[in-house]
Amino acid sequence: MTKLRVGLLFGGRSGEHEVSISSARAIAKALSADTNASKYDILPFYIQKDGFWQAGEIAQQVLDSGAVYQSSVTSPNLWQFPPQTQEVDLWFPILHGPNGEDGTIQGLLSLMQVPFVGSGVLGSATGMDKIGMKIAFAQAGLPQVKYKAVTRAQIWSNPCVFPKLCDEIEAELGYPSFVKPANLGSSVGIAKVRSRQELEAALDNAASYDRRIIVEAGVVAREVECAVLGNDQPQASVIGEITYNSDFYDYETKYTQGLADLLIPAVLPEAIASQIQDMALKAFAAVDAAGLSRVDFFYVEATGEVLINEINTLPGFTATSMYPQLWAHSGISFPELVDKLIQLAIERDATAAGKS
Ligand SMILES: Nc1ncnc2c1ncn2[C@@H]1O[C@H](COP(=O)(O)OP(=O)(O)OP(=O)(O)O)[C@@H](O)[C@H]1O
Ligand SMILES: [Mg+2]
Incomplete structure (x- = not known):
């Protein structure tokens, strides 16, 4: 059986460059796990902080070491993609934030006419822009803060x-x-x-x-999150909760070891948990997401209200991130999860506009 060559695309020009490297390392490990090794070959592509694409040895080195790489020579032409891009059967972009989660890369991959994991241009752009996202949520009847x-x-x-x-x-x-x-x-x-x-x-x-x-x-609320997986008939995971002692879940709290805890499953009344799952699926459809998303909520315990905060169409995917952990608690292991995402990308590509 010929193996599918998966272009693992990571790094990128956002503040979440380092998180992206960690996510890519976890995904690479899962793609090399027993069940996946016979199906997939990994082709690493690393986007430097300045936007330059590296493939081959340098990309592999970043993947192996986890260390940020910046070439000492600045390339005059950021648009020169490495020749290995031609060999990719399917892209697995794991770039967070601007220029990765916002539809820009998804537009480029669409033009390449190769299937890719995750949402397309519309879902990514709508999910990224907090104003556009809120308009889509309001239209879908999802309650949110003023x-x-x-x-x-x-x-x-x-x-x-x-x-x-x-x-x-x-x-x-x-x-x-x-x-x-x-x-x-x-x-x-x-x-x-x-x-x-x-x-x-x-x-x-x-x-x-x-x-x-x-x-x-501002609301005073517990912060709970739900993972979504699928295309047209997506599934919702168990609910997780984030707890911390700082004033809010700011950058430092998010990325300093030990400042925040994930609790899975969150201790919630059953009716609230299923309401959150239902809202997560509605949010996924409202922005036209595909493949995966993590949907974040405020649960105002005092009133029993659930408000949607945001959708993340390429959520953190490190070994300890909420998204894969929510699925692990819902019965889908990390290697199974990346396999399913690849299969969903193939399924979606086959039914893409102009192909059906
Ligand atoms: N309206 C609000 N009321 C109370 N707390 C809030 C509110 N908005 C944001 N916060 C706090 O700030 C944190 C970060 O806000 P938010 O989730 O909107 O942005 P973000 O995390 O930067 O976005 P992304 O998840 O896309 O990276 C929340 O997790 C929460 O702790
Ligand atoms: Mg957030």
Whole structure:
């Protein structure tokens, strides 16, 4: 039997470069596990932080060592893809954040006419942009926190507009509220604000990261997550919970060992758990996700309310990440999970627009 050559695409130009390397290492290990080794060959492709693509030995070295690599010579042409791209039967992109999870890479892979794991352009872009995502969720009838979309131009361009904008935010959302760049991820540029002064500073800071900014009413809630797997008939996993002692689940808490704990399964009333699973599947469909997603929620225990926070179409995939762990607790091992994702990519490609 000829093996399928899987192009494992990792690294990338986002703040989650290092997480991507860890995810790729875990996936490579799973693709080499007994059950998968006879089916798949791995072709590693590493995107440096400057955007340059490395294949062959250098990509393999990053995969083996886990260490970031940056060529000392800057390439004049980032668009020169390594010749090994021609040999790929199926792409497994495991890039998080901008330029990886937002539809850009998915557009490139679509143009290559090779099947790839995960969501297409629409699902990725909608899932990444917190404003677009919230509009899709509202349309699907999913409850969420009150929010207001703001642009960089409103914050920076006209000194008369800004105070009025802050008045509106205060009146509509109150304090505390959360100011977020719409397209970053990993809690980068996110601030919890409790006063006018903090609001103004956070808006200015968020505008330095993104043209699109969202401000949300703060809730006091437990943070619970559900994994989704599938295409047109997706499945939802058991629910997991994230606990931490910091003020909120910020960048430091997320990526410092020992500051946050995952609890699987989350201890929840059965009706709440099934409501969360149902909402996760609706969210997956609402943004047109495919293959995999992790859907994050706020469970306001005091009122019994479940609010959707966000969908992540390429969630962290390290050995200890929530997504694979939720499936492990739902009866699907890590090697089985990557195998299923590849099969789902093939299935989706076969029914893609223009092919059916
Ligand atoms: N409206 C809110 N009320 C209470 N806490 C919030 C709210 N919004 C965000 N938070 C806190 O901030 C954290 C990060 O926010 P969010 O999940 O929206 O962004 P993100 O994690 O950067 O996005 P991504 O998961 O795509 O990387 C949440 O996990 C939560 O702890
Ligand atoms: Mg989040």
